[in-house]
Amino acid sequence: MGDVIAAQNRFGLDLYRRLAASTPDETVFISPLSIHVALTMAYNGAAGITAEEMGQVLQLGDLSRDGLNTAVRELLERYGAEDLGARLNVANALWYSQELTFYQEYIERMEEFYLATVSPLSFKSPGSETIVNDWVSRQTEGLIPVLFDSLDPETVMLIVNAVYFKGEWSEPFDPAITQPRPFHLPTGDVKQVPMMYKSGQVDYYQAEEFQAIRLPYGDEKRLAMYIFLPAEDRSLNEFAASLTYEDWQTWTAGFRSRLGQVWLPRVEISYKTRLAATLQALGMAAAFDPGRADFGEIHEPAPGQNVYISDVTHQAVLKVDEEGTEAAAATSVDFAVTSLPAYEFEFVADRPFFVAIRDEETGAVLFLGSVFDPAA
Incomplete structure (x- = not known):
């Protein structure tokens, strides 16, 4: 197989x-x-x-x-x-x-x-x-x-x-702290999107050209979503053009648990x-x-x-969300800069990103793609 x-x-x-x-x-x-x-x-x-x-x-x-x-x-x-x-x-x-x-x-x-x-x-x-x-x-x-x-x-x-x-995420995002935040489209326009937030231990990988997180699904954590965010000086088009099977194999083996903050838009x-x-x-x-x-x-x-x-x-x-999209939308989280030094990384998916869903047991890539607009 x-x-x-x-x-x-x-x-x-x-x-x-x-x-x-x-x-x-x-x-x-x-x-x-x-x-x-x-x-x-x-x-x-x-x-x-x-x-x-x-x-x-x-x-x-x-x-x-x-x-x-x-x-x-x-x-x-x-x-x-x-x-x-x-x-x-x-x-x-x-x-x-x-x-x-x-x-x-x-x-x-x-x-x-x-x-x-x-x-x-x-x-x-x-x-x-x-x-x-x-x-x-x-x-x-x-x-x-x-x-x-x-x-x-x-x-x-x-x-x-x-x-x-x-x-459904193994560790759901809290819908009470989702709030509108800017997402930068490739046209240069900026649109407000519902941005989910979580902090804590997250599987993380960083290279010169991108940073990436892995978010598992369910209690078994058999499937996981990989999100690759190109560096600010590199476009998602460039990332896509250079992505190889060998790169993919190397990168997916390199994730390690790190303490960090994650901002991720709802995707549909x-x-x-x-x-x-x-x-x-x-x-x-x-x-x-x-x-x-x-x-x-x-x-x-x-x-x-x-x-x-x-x-x-x-x-x-x-469709991915924080599990319970309609709950307590008026509550917000404090994003004060003073809290950042406690974290090893900050992952803010506020611009186009690459996404894939992988079977962690077999290595099969079930889905993959480029997200230029999370509500497209």
């Missing part, structure tokens, strides 16, 4: 860097786990150059498909059965055109190893998007009610991912993106090309018909 988690993390950071570079100064929030799992569903039916390119982009290395599938199932079952101290819903689905005959073996493999909903769908029929939207809405408990306004009638395969996460993010162009730019070109795609292990040969991936749509929702 470790090889698959490493592949997911490497792929996730590659994808994040590409998305962040294509939309500088804009929030990006993705689930490497969810996207990687859905794409490996398609990879299972690929052959030739299509499979080769997908394997390279997905960082699969020498992993066999049997080994990959078994590890993915183990990971998904692990998250579905265990108490993570947080609420985590991951929805994966694949729809295919009713005009083709798909191999039953492939469908059964997707259901068995990927716990996936695999369904035929007539993309030419009016209202086909309703079927997809209803499925996503059910999986996310209504948090993502509409993923598609419409579907391209020429679509022959569609992969959809929808992710929702909400965690909904991020939606279509990934076809980005995945092609990373090297997964043939899979999206109707003339070159080879998914011969998915469907029976049919003259003049060929399966290709039309698009990959991903939406992720993240």
